[in-house]
Amino acid sequence: MADPNKEIYRPKIHTGSVLDDVDVKASRTLDDIGVEILPLHTGGTVHAKRTGGKFRTFKWLAASFWIILFIGPYMRWDGSQAILWDLANRQFHIFSLTILPQDIWMLAMILLFFALLLAASTAIAGRVWCGYFCFHTVWVDVFTWIEEKIEGRPAKRIKLDAEPMSFSKFKIKLPKHLAWIAIAFMTGFSFVAYFTDAFQLWERMLSFQLGSVELAVIGVLAVLTYLTAGFMREQVCMGFCPYSRIQGAMTDTETVMPTYDRDRGEPRGRAKRPKPGEEAPVLGDCIDCRMCVDVCPTGVDIRLGQQFGCITCGLCIDACDEIMEKVKKPKGLIRYAAINEFAGKALPPIWRRPRVIVYSSIMAIAAAAMIWGLSNMAPMDVTVLKDRSPLFVQMSDGTIQNKYEVKVVNKTNEVIRAQVEVFGHDNLVYIADRVADVAPGTVGTISLLVRIPRSEVGTDSLPIDIVVTDQANPQVVDRYRSVFHAPK
């Protein structure tokens, strides 16, 4: 490890490194950062050991969040699907809420909120998303759990993989792939079930009547899930995923991440009984058991320092703590720690870090905008199209008539009885062709004629207000400003 010719980190040669303001000589943990060529696992499939521990438990809890994906489509609300992204009818149903395209800006707020949540959590504790919540991590975790249940522990699996294909090998492998395919299929199916009624989708599928788009989406997602979670695994995180790169760049010297305490651990080695006449070598706490490497789902060696292959899942911490307990040494040889801790600087409390403050204020603004939008969502949206051919006509009684088309969008879940009134001139007369009953989520059209005596419209156009009231619920009112045209 200690190669005198190694290229050490030199402050000020690189610009803008998080280590520029840190005394790297204060700790060997820091001194060695970036020294090794951080290796990618290229030795074939990573067969990680599975151990227990608090991070393992937390990973299962976090993963169970994704159960919602599978049961979500079957939830009902008022007799229809609770969460339904009805693209065909351009309506998004979330429980009692119906969101029409007019209110889609709120979706941008949701995206902003979660983007900043990702940034904030990464600033505090590194790749929390990658390690515990990311669907890829979770699916790989479940897939490998199944693999272990069916094929046995890693050593057995490595041996099995090395064997030539035979009937007995096939017999062991088949159930695993069937289970994977089943999960992969349900992943694709559940995704599509958010866009159409889930029960009808089952019905259509079982009677071979799926539409081509449905079939294609389910198929593509299922195949991708099977391939990425079953075979690509950590290569997806290292080679495909942009978030892992972005998040790696969002950490700083105050971010806590799983780190190997080199000062405490090195020189590593197994304590041997000294031969007579020899002095016992001075060893660190690391007994070089390689458990941290064996349990790593991405196959990295955390002892080389924090690195881009690390998804910060904490499993190495679990494994190391278990060993430390056995060898009666203090836990935390590998632990969540920030660069500044090794440099001897105190970590400021979370709420006094500028990045956290900025991120959470933006999150608060996005959340506030979303809540405001949801609570103030107009139940009705009125648009008036002025008929432009003809712009106006003169009537026999000497009035000027303009024609309008009033479009009423019903964003509520009740029928709206839309009645039109027009204001803007004392001698104005209007004729609406109907009181429109507008069904929820649809658009009603009312044809409107407005007349003003020619002698009283001096200018060539004047503003008029078209007010639509819901007769069934008179608090629901919307007005639209349009113009009345008259001859010059």
Place this chain on the structure above:
Amino acid sequence: MAQHNPWPDEGNTGHIWDEDIRELDNPPPLWWMLAFYAGFVMIIFYALYYPAIPLANSHTKGLAGWTAIEEYKEGKGQLEAWRQRTFAAEEEQLRTLDVTEILADDNLRAYAVNTSKVLFGDYCMACHGWGGAGNPNFPILANDDWQWGGTVKQIEAAMINGRVGNMPARGMMGNLTDEEVVQVAEYSLALSTGDGDKPEYAAGKAAYAKGMCMACHGPAGKPVAPIGASNLADGIFRFAGVPGNLQASTLDSYIYTIKYGVGQKHVEGTRIAEMPSFKERLPDADVNIKRLAVYVHQLGGGQ
């Protein structure tokens, strides 16, 4: 090109430029080449299957008998079939119900209006303008000035039968002098602003009586029945300008109309105000005339 090949074993073609730039012979994999040649073979099948080879006056028809126009018609047929299937109930109601019943039904009226726009553009707009805005010498349909009546029934009848405007030249008996024609014209114009009873138009009023104009246009310029006579008491004028000069004044326009009449076969220069019958012109006229009548009725002036 170098004579000497310093890289004999790398599979280059022997073409070497500038000492070291050489052309290598790296053929694509066999499977790729086979697919490439298979593509050529497919030409034969395509040429046999589809129309392909131009001949002197014709072309080979291909075994499939495929033509672009047939494919287009097939697609259009599918669309039509879908329409007929989807709107069968509405179409059936349009066929069986009377046009006043269609007008009274909110949904049917909306359906009739929405399916009329193309028809109106194809058959009506050339004269009456988009949205019934009218054109010089062609009536506006968006106002309530109807010479032949503005109920939906009367609009329907106009389309079924057509309308031919008829007004004798120089009064009903053709006995108005040039001077009287001008007086009548001035009087008619005064009627439209409500000034007909002023003393300066007394001569015109007398000539109006002499020409028996009131037989059609009514005693004060208001026709008593929708017989095709225009309402002189409103500010809406049936004809614009004079032939050859659409900018001529309304008075000149009136004088011309009175002098030459409307639809008088034996009067040279007479005005023409004719709308043909659409019973034969419109496809599926039984339904489409009703549809268009409802559409025209809601343009702004239906009664």
